[in-house]
Amino acid sequence: MVIEFWGVQFKVNVLLGCIGGFLIAVVSSMFGFGGGPFMVPLMTVGLGLPMYVVVGSSLLAIFFNTLMGTARHYQFGNFDLLFFLIMFPAAILAGFIAPQIAKRVSPLVVKRIAAAGLLILAGNLLGLY
Numbered sequence: 001m002v003i004e005f006w007g008v009q010f011k012v013n014v015l016l017g018c019i020g021g022f023l024i025a026v027v028s029s030m031f032g033f034g035g036g037p038f039m040v041p042l043m044t045v046g047l048g049l050p051m052y053v054v055v056g057s058s059l060l061a062i063f064f065n066t067l068m069g070t071a072r073h074y075q076f077g078n079f080d081l082l083f084f085l086i087m088f089p090a091a092i093l094a095g096f097i098a099p100q101i102a103k104r105v106s107p108l109v110v111k112r113i114a115a116a117g118l119l120i121l122a123g124n125l126l127g128l129y
Contacts, residue, residue, distance in 0.1 A: 003053075006103070012047045020046055036062060037118070044111070051110040052102035059095060
């Protein structure tokens with residue numbers, strides 16, 4: 001299948017995407033973690049899509065889960081309205097600006113920045129700092 005995005009065409013193996021997405025969904029639901037960290041490599045390495053397309057696709061994929069999670073946290077009183085009012089417009093703006101920057105930067109640099117961000121997050125979650 002050929003996908004066109006901002007005037008650039010990409011050839012994608014739909015069968016690989018469907019099978020990979022299904023397997024990631026099954027494994028992530030069995031073990032209780034999000035499939036995002038596995039979907040991004042599938043889309044970049046397996047399907048050959050550039051990072052500026054993958055980031056938007058990942059955000060769309062988690063949008064509905066985030067919406068429902070936010071609604072449930074609001075119902076339980078675990079919701080900071082001020083933080084939401086600051087972060088929501090910033091996230092929307094970043095969603096428009098980041099792909100433009102990523103399109104102009106080398107894909108290798110974008111992947112290295114993403115990997116560094118994941119390592120920092122992992123270190124934080126492990127309590128290393």
